[in-house]
Each structure stands twice: as C-alpha cells, then as structure tokens.
Amino acid sequence: MKTESLKLRARIKFLICLFIAGLILSGLTAFPLETELFFIRNAAQQLLEPDNPLYLWVDKVYIGLHDTNIHYPFLAYGTDWLAFAHIVIAIIFIGPLKDPVKNIWVIHFGMFACIAVFPLAFIAGEIRDIPFYWRVIDCMFGAIGVIPLMYCDKYIKRIIRIENLKIYQTI
Template identity: 40%
Template structure:
C-alpha cells in the first residue's frame, strides 16, 4: 500500500504543481527569462531558438495582461481543473483496490494528452519541439499510474485469495 501511495503522490504532485503554476504565468515567465538570460540569447547573428520562443511568449503574456487581463481567467479555470482531477484521485489513495478504475481513467487522460497537444498545437502554431514537451507530460504522468495499477492488481488478487 505504501508503494501505491508513493506513486500516487508523485502523480498528484505533478497535477497540483502543473495546475497551480498556470495562475501566475506572467511573473513565472519573467523570472524564467531573467534566470536563463533569454533576452541576451534571442538576438545576434545566431539566436537560440528556445530563447526566441521564450521572449516571444513573455511579450505576448505581458501585452495580454496589460490589454486583456480577463483572458487569464481561462488559466485560472485550468488550475481549478487540475486540482479537481487531483481531488478525484483521493479515492484511489483511500481504497486503491475498490477505486482501481481511477488508474485506468488517469492512463486514458495521459494518453489523450498526446493527440490533444499535437492537434491543438498545430492549430495554434506551437512549434513541434514545444508540442513534444507537452506530450511528455502525458508520458511522464502515465509512468507512476502504470506502476501503481500493477501493484493495485496484485493487491486485489492477494486480497481475494485471503
């Protein structure tokens, strides 16, 4: 049971952090640009692709925040969605065998991250390398869920035999 809960803690931490960090986007991107020196690396004869993208994102977020701050209400709801999905997994924490279906639900959601990122990234003009980073969240989220699901099945089988 301890290993199942440890794996769930990893998954839930990812959901919570991913959700909560979608609220202060402007200050986070400003800090990231400052920490990486992206402004110095996005200019010159051979600008770094990631630095150009990061400073473009910074400019877009700052302008949007100044002119249309209400648009960030959408990312507030994104955070809420992440937190509510994490809350659902409390059932798996409390009784993983009875709520084993939640692991399948989570794995389906993780799998759907990939086509979602690839399709809507294309629609929104997000570079392929950025979409692959987004896809990696689905893959990384699936790892602890797969391991936990296997342990839950073993626990369920041993409980039935007893």
C-alpha cells in the same frame, strides 16, 4: 500474503501522492504565468544566443502574454480555470489513495488523460502554431505522468489476485 499486500498498498500510496503533488504543482504554476515567464525569459536571455529558437519562442510567448494581460486581463481567467481543474483532478486521486482496489477506475482515468495529452498537443499545437519541440515538451507531462499510474494499476491487480478479491467491471 498479507505482508506483500501491505507493501503493495504502501507503494501505491507513495505513487499516488507523487502524482497528486505533480498535478497540484502543475496547477499552481498556471496562476502566475506572466511572472514565471518573466524570470524564464530573463534566464534564457542570459544563457542563450539571441537567435536561439527556444529564446525566440519564450520571448514571443512572454510578450504575447504581457500584452494580453495589459489589454485583456480577463483572458487570464481561462488559465485560472486550468489551474483549478488540475487541483480538482488531484483531489479525485484521494479515492484510490484510500481504497485503490475500489477506485482502480480513477487510475485508469488518469492513464487515459495522460495518453490523451499526445493527440491534443500535436493537433491543437499544430493549429495554434506551437513549435514542434514545445509540443514534445508538453507530451512529456503525459509520458511521465502515466508511469506511476501504470505501476499503480499493476500493483492493484496484484492485490486483487493476492487477496482473491472479486471486482465488478462496468465496461
């Protein structure tokens, strides 16, 4: 039984490291938005027709961001905080990396956050005139992110059964 528990803990560590890496990478990409969009726009210009909705959207976003950065550079501070939040949230997952059973609540928090992407994307996206297909792309971050966390939750619960642990639920 101890061997199975160790294998489960190794799987959990791998999945949490993957999740942490995704959060940090996602956060870091929020800093150089204009530069990234410049390259994406140029690639889209080469690969897509000028009337392609995806190209038109990327072009519109780039122009809007570029003009905003020229006239109101302080607004980019908001995406700096977005990046910072991703990195801070990633740090929270060090808890279950060290002790997954004790910190299962962090896994549940992460699962909730991933699922909460959906209403935010569809409600705020509609209000902000974000194209539907782009809202679906945003939702994929939550849909993909929740998968490793669901496995972590499953493995942690199996460890609890194997090791006959008693945990106290606060809710």
